Amino acid sequence: NAGVTQTPKFQVLKTGQSMTLQCAQDMNHEYMSWYRQDPGMGLRLIHYSVGAGITDQGEVPNGYNVSRSTTEDFPLRLLSAAPSQTSVYFCASRSSGGQYNEQFFGPGTRLTVL
């Protein structure tokens, strides 16, 4: 199993540009989520999904869109990038069945918005 994969690893954008961060998992996990990690702020939840076709907002959803058309994929879209979105982005997944199941994280995407 590849686990949770994220592409790209690094990205530089100009203010106002749009892009999609890709996330895929091959563990047949129902739950997937996106976090951003900033110095001193820990991990903040952006959006999450509990299954194909079902998404919900987390703590910091503004400026980001998600969709979940398949169990495997959970892309994160930045519609109009802003410097405040410079961060490291992590995708995670876990199986359903109980809150005792741990999350599996991808390697992250380091995004810089100029």
Next chain:
Amino acid sequence: AQSVTQLDSQVPVFEEAPVELRCNYSSSVSVYLFWYVQYPNQGLQLLLKYLSGSTLVKGINGFEAEFNKSQTSFHLRKPSVHISDTAEYFCAVSEAGGSYIPTFGRGTSLIVHP
């Protein structure tokens, strides 16, 4: 609603010394507790978790944590650290029957000096 507080943002320690990283949580129901480790430029991986039963939980790389219900704590310990333990450590909590997504603390940076 659940919450997690990691009391130290940074813990410097010399190699072969013992270390304790503190984590306190707040919840009105039964909880599941996790410690994750993030090595430089990598994603998070599970270090250990407490589900039920014995309050002392052993994890990978010689780490252990003790669940204390009366003090609502889940401190992480290692009797002798190595340079390779330098990393960011995150405590997380899930409530039984609660949110699909766990709540993470802000992280503690463990810095091991030679």
